[in-house]
Amino acid sequence: xxxxxxxxxxxxxxxxxxxxxxxxxxxxxxxxxxxxxxxxxxxxxxxxxxxxxxxxxxxxxxxxxxxxxxxxxxxxxxxxxxxxxxxxxxxxxxxxxxxxxxxxxxxxxxxxxxxxxxxxxxxxxxxxxxxxxxxxxxxxxxxxxxxxxxxxxxxxxxxxxxxxxxxxxxxxxxxxxxxxxxxxxxxxxxxxxxxxxxxxxxxxxxxxxxxxxxxx
Amino acid sequence: xxxxxxxxxxxxxxxxxxxxxxxxxxxxxxxxxxxxxxxxxxxxxxxxxxxxxxxxxxxxxxxxx
Numbered sequence: 001x002x003x004x005x006x007x008x009x010x011x012x013x014x015x016x017x018x019x020x021x022x023x024x025x026x027x028x029x030x031x032x033x034x035x036x037x038x039x040x041x042x043x044x045x046x047x048x049x050x051x052x053x054x055x056x057x058x059x060x061x062x063x064x065x066x067x068x069x070x071x072x073x074x075x076x077x078x079x080x081x082x083x084x085x086x087x088x089x090x091x092x093x094x095x096x097x098x099x100x101x102x103x104x105x106x107x108x109x110x111x112x113x114x115x116x117x118x119x120x121x122x123x124x125x126x127x128x129x130x131x132x133x134x135x136x137x138x139x140x141x142x143x144x145x146x147x148x149x150x151x152x153x154x155x156x157x158x159x160x161x162x163x164x165x166x167x168x169x170x171x172x173x174x175x176x177x178x179x180x181x182x183x184x185x186x187x188x189x190x191x192x193x194x195x196x197x198x199x200x201x202x203x204x205x206x207x208x209x210x211x212x213x214x215x216x
Numbered sequence: 217x218x219x220x221x222x223x224x225x226x227x228x229x230x231x232x233x234x235x236x237x238x239x240x241x242x243x244x245x246x247x248x249x250x251x252x253x254x255x256x257x258x259x260x261x262x263x264x265x266x267x268x269x270x271x272x273x274x275x276x277x278x279x280x281x
Contacts, residue, residue, distance in 0.1 A: 031222035038229035042236040050240045057247040069255040075263050082266035093273035100276055174279040
């Protein structure tokens with residue numbers, strides 16, 4: 001066995017090389033140590049330094065984002081404080097807003113308003129009708145706005161000037177009323193004729209939060 | 217032959233180091249430019265306009281009913 005190994009060695013001797021000669025060389029030794037050092041640096045950079053640097057970058061970005069969010073929230077807080085100051089300035093006028101845009105349909109008050117202006121302008125109120133408002137929340141689904149409205153029709157008779165005054169007072173109401181049509185008509189009776197005014201429009205009221213919630 | 221192989225190993229090690237540095241740079245770049253979910257929603261960051269139009273109140277006050 002040993003003899004055959006020796007024979008084989010002699011046969012393939014030219015393919016072998018003596019490492020001791022190379023390792024002993026100073027230049028090759030330097031190259032080897034340099035390569036080993038670079039490999040070590042690469043390995044640790046990849047396994048230890050890279051995750052650390054990535055974490056640092058992530059935290060830096062998070063700090064930047066949070067700082068920006070904090071700045072925006074501070075702006076919002078400042079605007080809310082300014083709004084509170086502005087609200088305190090006009091707090092005495094807020095009941096007027098409730099009159100202009102009430103929380104409910106408040107049609108009895110509207111009827112009373114028509115009676116008031118009719119008596120103050122000297123006309124005779126003939127008919128007054130309001131659109132029926134459904135209490136079912138489904139009826140609000142087609143109206144995504146914060147303001148609801150209902151139709152009204154009022155007719156009155158009197159002289160031209162008094163009817164005109166009635167119309168002027170109606171348009172100058174504190175409550176938001178939208179006049180859609182207004183037309184005069186002469187009604188002939190047996191021995192005299194009278195002038196009639198027919199006004200139709202819309203009265204608005206605010207959609208309350210619970211109504212908005214029930215739509216969702 | 218011996219000289220060539222040691223030089224080749226050195227070149228490979230330098231190349232490895234270069235790729236490692238590039239990899240680290242790209243990882244950091246990706247982390248910094250990654251689009252993440254916003255901390256606050258647009259509704260939360262919406263700033264209110266604190267101004268109130270005082271003329272509206274004056275106009276309402278002038279009206280009788």
